[in-house]
Amino acid sequence: xxxxxxxxxxxxxxxxxxxxxxxxxGASAAVEAHVMAEFRSVAAxxxxxxxxxxxxxxxxxxxxxxxxxxxxxxxxxRREVTTAFMPLTYGGVPIVDGHVVRMEVxxxxxxxxxxxxxxxxxxxxxxxVLADVIIGDDGLARAVRFVRRVGPRDRQQSIxxxxx
Amino acid sequence: xxxxxLLERVRRGDEHAFARLYARHQSAIHRxxxxxxxxxxxxxxxxxxxxALFSHPENYDPSRGPLLNYLFGIARHHVxxxxxxxxxxxxxxxxxxxxxxxxxxxxxxxxSELVAQVRDAIQGLPPAYREAVVLCELQxxxxxxxxxxxxxxxxxxxxxxxxxxxxxxxxLASLQTPPLATTRPTS
Numbered sequence: 628x629x630x631x632x633x634x635x636x637x638x639x640x641x642x643x644x645x646x647x648x649x650x651x652x653g654a655s656a657a658v659e660a661h662v663m664a665e666f667r668s669v670a671a672x673x674x675x676x677x678x679x680x681x682x683x684x685x686x687x688x689x690x691x692x693x694x695x696x697x698x699x700x701x702x703x704x705r706r707e708v709t710t711a712f713m714p715l716t717y718g719g720v721p722i723v724d725g726h727v728v729r730m731e732v733x734x735x736x737x738x739x740x741x742x743x744x745x746x747x748x749x750x751x752x753x754x755x756v757l758a759d760v761i762i763g764d765d766g767l768a769r770a771v772r773f774v775r776r777v778g779p780r781d782r783q784q785s786i787x788x789x790x791x
Numbered sequence: 792x793x794x795x796x797l798l799e800r801v802r803r804g805d806e807h808a809f810a811r812l813y814a815r816h817q818s819a820i821h822r823x824x825x826x827x828x829x830x831x832x833x834x835x836x837x838x839x840x841x842x843a844l845f846s847h848p849e850n851y852d853p854s855r856g857p858l859l860n861y862l863f864g865i866a867r868h869h870v871x872x873x874x875x876x877x878x879x880x881x882x883x884x885x886x887x888x889x890x891x892x893x894x895x896x897x898x899x900x901x902x903s904e905l906v907a908q909v910r911d912a913i914q915g916l917p918p919a920y921r922e923a924v925v926l927c928e929l930q931x932x933x934x935x936x937x938x939x940x941x942x943x944x945x946x947x948x949x950x951x952x953x954x955x956x957x958x959x960x961x962x963l964a965s966l967q968t969p970p971l972a973t974t975r976p977t978s
Binding site: 666 | 817841
């Protein structure tokens with residue numbers, strides 16, 4: 628073995644010894660404690676942020692629902708005006724049970740009940756009007772009422788009529 | 792459980808998963824930092840590396856290599872900052888002769904003395920060469936992995952390692968008494 632090879636061998640052995648000695652080395656326990664504490668802190672902050680976002684979304688959703696409900700109610704409760712129920716041919720036949728069926732009937736049928744054809748929200752051109760018919764459990768129609776869908780202008784008129 | 796699965800749990804805030812990753816890799820990072828920038832800074836580098844890991848776990852891309860290499864990359868960034876140099880670029884001419892070919896056997900001093908001298912000599916190497924020794928010899932890392940961490944071609948890793956060992960040999964030879972570099976018994 629020449630000098631160069633011998634030097635390389637000795638150096639490589641020394642490097643291997645250092646690697647073996649250092650294999651057991653590591654950061655101090657204080658570092659581990661500090662890193663873990665930092666991790667807990669960051670994780671807690673992330674959880675707080677997530678909770679805050681969820682709370683914010685929930686609040687926004689609640690606000691949206693709270694704002695939408697009155698609007699929805701106003702739209703659904705004032706969309707129609709109806710006449711009183713008027714008896715039909717079999718109106719005097721007693722019934723135990725029944726149900727209301729909405730249907731379209733010819734506009735001319737209003738006249739047979741002494742009603743003047745009014746302009747509906749759909750326009751006067753419509754040849755039919757809406758009617759709710761009470762049908763007994765025996766299948767016989769007992770009464771009818773006419774329904775008119777109203778627009779914003781009609782609603783305002785209705786309010787003024789009530790005030791008078 | 793592999794590193795990827797543990798890191799996924801870390802993303803969800805699992806402390807035990809992070810503790811396992813830390814236990815698995817802190818020693819390698821510490822040894823690298825220890826040799827690159829000294830004992831006092833090594834703990835700080837380990838701390839900074841793992842804080843960076845859990846602060847931005849999404850930055851790790853498994854397709855670019857194992858987690859340990861990614862951690863070495865973070866550690867290297869902190870080492871570079873601590874060494875107050877722009878990067879671990881090669882400060883020497885790769886082709887320069889450092890006299891290693893004329894070094895003599897290092898078999899005079901005792902083993903423990905020799906190991907201590909090698910440790911000191913490693914610390915005296917320019918950072919780019921020291922890094923090659925630390926990764927390839929002391930961490931026993933493959934050249935390809937070391938090249939990825941050192942951000943240079945594999946050939947550069949090989950040449951730096953070769954020259955680093957030549958410098959170590961030359962340095963150690965110069966420490967022998969009487970100097971062995973040129974002394975040969977005559978008969």
